[in-house]
Amino acid sequence: MEKRRLADGFEVSALGLGCMGMSEFYGPCNDATSLEVLHKAADLGVDFFDTADMYGPYHNEALLGRFLKTTAHPVKIATKFGIVREPGAYARTLEMSPDYIRQSCEASLSRLGVERIDLYYVHRVNPEQDIEAAMGALSQLVDEGKIDRVGLCEVRADTLRRAHCVHPVTAVQTEYSLWSRGVEAEILPACRELGVGFVPYAPLGRGFLTGRFENRDAFGTDDFRPALPRFQNAAMQENMRIVEVLREIAQQKGCTPGQLALAWLLAQGPDIVPIPGTKQIGYLTENVAAADITLSAQDLAAIGASVDALQVSGARYTDEGMKGVNA
Numbered sequence: 001m002e003k004r005r006l007a008d009g010f011e012v013s014a015l016g017l018g019c020m021g022m023s024e025f026y027g028p029c030n031d032a033t034s035l036e037v038l039h040k041a042a043d044l045g046v047d048f049f050d051t052a053d054m055y056g057p058y059h060n061e062a063l064l065g066r067f068l069k070t071t072a073h074p075v076k077i078a079t080k081f082g083i084v085r086e087p088g089a090y091a092r093t094l095e096m097s098p099d100y101i102r103q104s105c106e107a108s109l110s111r112l113g114v115e116r117i118d119l120y121y122v123h124r125v126n127p128e129q130d131i132e133a134a135m136g137a138l139s140q141l142v143d144e145g146k147i148d149r150v151g152l153c154e155v156r157a158d159t160l161r162r163a164h165c166v167h168p169v170t171a172v173q174t175e176y177s178l179w180s181r182g183v184e185a186e187i188l189p190a191c192r193e194l195g196v197g198f199v200p201y202a203p204l205g206r207g208f209l210t211g212r213f214e215n216r217d218a219f220g221t222d223d224f225r226p227a228l229p230r231f232q233n234a235a236m237q238e239n240m241r242i243v244e245v246l247r248e249i250a251q252q253k254g255c256t257p258g259q260l261a262l263a264w265l266l267a268q269g270p271d272i273v274p275i276p277g278t279k280q281i282g283y284l285t286e287n288v289a290a291a292d293i294t295l296s297a298q299d300l301a302a303i304g305a306s307v308d309a310l311q312v313s314g315a316r317y318t319d320e321g322m323k324g325v326n327a
Helices: 031-043 059-070 098-112 131-143 157-166 187-194 233-253 257-266 281-292 297-308
Strands: 003-007 010-013 048-050 076-081 083-085 092-094 117-122 147-153 171-175 197-201
Touching (some): 059 098, 098 117, 098 131, 257 297
Parallel strands (some): 048 076, 147 171
């Protein structure tokens, strides 16, 4: 697979793999199946795997640790700290004090079974805590060899600039897709100004842009998507207009709507590395194949204009989920 550079010297596969759903949020999980997907991803050339301590909580990092012990492929692991949840609860608090950062890093290193984390993100910035102090603590962990690179999630442009003055930021991870394009206004230009890579999560709109979900009945009781504003029945029906546009153009291009959505995102710049998540090998291979789709300038203009003409219905998260977003 094509390699992309998030920042000077930090190269990863053009598509990464988001591993969150292998532990919770998107319905039933099976560790054996998830490990098969992880190994298949590495076989297909994916070398950038994304996790966090709060996925599970803790289960996802431990799962990645099991994968790392048995893969022969050289891979890079990105993990995160800063969202504190009780097991089974969606409610969260945000924490990024220096002492907490060190404790979280040590715990993640242990669960992953590695001596150094390749990319360590502040999962959400607590606006009541000092970003400079947090970056100072992370810089010290870099000096100690416990982490290689530092990243931020869902931050404002001014927060990124403040953080980058203390220690270089390798990547910003924020939701970005054809139905979540707010990053194009300020944070993506700021990343490019500073030479910071960009990692879009939920690049398939939490699966919605694939066209596989027509209404809320498609989700199980342990799937958190029906609680999100965009997945309420009325909003889903309104947002299906976006899927119909993708279906029409995808048919012309000989690909699936999901592949078209990923190809569009990849075409937004060589500094962009989407991390679609899946628990199924079939969807994994479909997603990886999107890296081989070439969209012309005319294709990109048609997709952008068609989607821009439609109003996305519903916010990305509930109020609880919005804690630390654009902070």
